[in-house]
Amino acid sequence: MSDFGGDLRELYQEVIFDHNRNPCNFHAMADATNTAEGYNPLCGDQLTVYLRTEDGLIADVSFVGHGCAISTASASLMTEAVKGMPVAQAEALFNDVHAMLTQTKPQGRDFGKLEVLAGVREFPARVKCASLAWHTLHNALVAARETAQTE
Numbered sequence: 674m675s676d677f678g679g680d681l682r683e684l685y686q687e688v689i690f691d692h693n694r695n696p697c698n699f700h701a702m703a704d705a706t707n708t709a710e711g712y713n714p715l716c717g718d719q720l721t722v723y724l725r726t727e728d729g730l731i732a733d734v735s736f737v738g739h740g741c742a743i744s745t746a747s748a749s750l751m752t753e754a755v756k757g758m759p760v761a762q763a764e765a766l767f768n769d770v771h772a773m774l775t776q777t778k779p780q781g782r783d784f785g786k787l788e789v790l791a792g793v794r795e796f797p798a799r800v801k802c803a804s805l806a807w808h809t810l811h812n813a814l815v816a817a818r819e820t821a822q823t824e
Contacts, residue, residue, distance in 0.1 A: 688746065688750075692746035697753050698735040701737050702724075702725060705724055707723075707724040707725075708722065711806065711820065713740070713802060713822065713823045716801075718802060719738045720748055722810050722812075723736065729759055730759055731755050731763055732757070733756065734756050741799075743793060744802040747790060747802070747807070748809075753786065754785070755810065763810070770784070774791070774803055775804070778791060805821065808823060
């Protein structure tokens, strides 16, 4: 039986819809130090993540693209979460969010607003939508040249 109750499900839907309608940090960044492309071939979600790093910190982060509500909301929440964060900490957060989306919530991690993304586990076909922005962030952090995919 699921531990994702009705109140949490309503919060999940509200946050997803809000971040889809009004995504945070949704713009191209001319002075980005790192960029990465992401693509989900199953549903056609596409995005570009822009990072500007300074002294080991993510000084600024943004994204552009198109996709479903979950994909856009996840990217918006991601940019809010990692802005100002040390690069190494953002990479650790990527790993923990991936685990939360695909397995169970890592113990001892306070996800804050990102906690609502745990609701995606209730819809296995949508996990890849929620994880695309995070895989793209990872590629930007490590300066990978290939397009991030969820397949």
